[in-house]
Amino acid sequence: MEANPSSQYLSFDRVAEQYDATRFLPESVREAVVEQILSAASLAPGHWLVDAGVGTGRFALPIARRGVNVLGLDVSRNMMRQLLRKTPPANLYLAQADLRSLPVRSRSISAVLVAHVLHLIAGWREVLQECRRVLRQEGVLFLLYESGKRFPAREYYVQLAGERGLLRPALGVQSADEALEYVRETGGAVSLIEHPSLRWQARRTHQEVLQELEKRTYSQLWDIPDEAHRELMERTLRYVREQFGSEEETYTAEAEVRLYAVRF
Ligand SMILES: C[S@@+](CC[C@H](N)C(=O)[O-])C[C@H]1O[C@@H](n2cnc3c(N)ncnc32)[C@H](O)[C@@H]1O
Numbered sequence: 001m002e003a004n005p006s007s008q009y010l011s012f013d014r015v016a017e018q019y020d021a022t023r024f025l026p027e028s029v030r031e032a033v034v035e036q037i038l039s040a041a042s043l044a045p046g047h048w049l050v051d052a053g054v055g056t057g058r059f060a061l062p063i064a065r066r067g068v069n070v071l072g073l074d075v076s077r078n079m080m081r082q083l084l085r086k087t088p089p090a091n092l093y094l095a096q097a098d099l100r101s102l103p104v105r106s107r108s109i110s111a112v113l114v115a116h117v118l119h120l121i122a123g124w125r126e127v128l129q130e131c132r133r134v135l136r137q138e139g140v141l142f143l144l145y146e147s148g149k150r151f152p153a154r155e156y157y158v159q160l161a162g163e164r165g166l167l168r169p170a171l172g173v174q175s176a177d178e179a180l181e182y183v184r185e186t187g188g189a190v191s192l193i194e195h196p197s198l199r200w201q202a203r204r205t206h207q208e209v210l211q212e213l214e215k216r217t218y219s220q221l222w223d224i225p226d227e228a229h230r231e232l233m234e235r236t237l238r239y240v241r242e243q244f245g246s247e248e249e250t251y252t253a254e255a256e257v258r259l260y261a262v263r264f
Pocket residue numbers: 009010011012013023052053054055056057058059073074075076079097098099100114115116117120121
């Protein structure tokens with residue numbers, strides 16, 4: 001790895017302990033994602049899936065529990081340590097690796113999952129090329145994005161931070177569309193897997209959202225100086241009280257997993 005990898009990608013080492021609490025996905029949706037992946041790639045026990053940027057194993061764990069062999073790769077040891085605390089089954093293997101060069105034989109893998117990773121890596125095109133290289137001929141690359149969850153407190157804080165130029169720009173791909181355009185250019189056929197089970201209503205109190213913001217777990221927020229952060233938090237709290245009466249109120253936001261299957 002380079003002398004200064006932080007200019008090339010963002011490891012999640014520093015937020016590993018808070019990560020799961022802020023990326024909540026209902027169990028039923030997680031299971032639905034797994035179901036769709038297994039069925040779209042016709043995965044059966046004994047087949048191999050690479051979870052590229054495995055993190056704390058949100059998807060790797062339930063996939064491995066279905067009997068599919070999973071190789072989880074990540075640069076962050078701390079994230080993978082969190083995964084290991086969840087007592088993974090013996091068919092879930094982990095390795096520290098930079099996704100720009102996968103430690104995997106060409107054409108040996110039935111499916112690759114890339115969930116919320118490409119915006120963190122300057123060389124995201126190399127990552128996609130590597131995914132393609134390791135896939136068997138009939139293999140499937142899954143690109144997963146969570147969308148929605150537009151909670152007013154978060155929207156407001158991020159808007160204010162953006163206006164002040166405090167948001168950390170994405171090192172990698174700027175949008176899902178940009179990634180999809182690239183896979184199409186390189187010969188991939190893309191289909192969006194649509195299923196009602198991939199949509200849900202996310203409910204949180206404003207207070208819960210404020211507590212998440214407080215920790216600045218989202219990588220966009222990592223560079224916000226403490227003083228500016230305190231002021232933004234105060235303004236956001238005022239905004240919530242003015243708009244909704246109290247931070248104890250629950251807000252419901254539409255949420256969705258967008259799961260794309262790519263075949264080369
Ligand atoms: C937002 S998390 C997503 C984790 C998991 N896929 C999920 O959906 O919960 C992104 C992960 O990508 C990892 N990552 C960032 N750059 C990487 C790279 N160049 N190679 C491998 N992993 C990387 C981070 O350490 C982090 O664990």
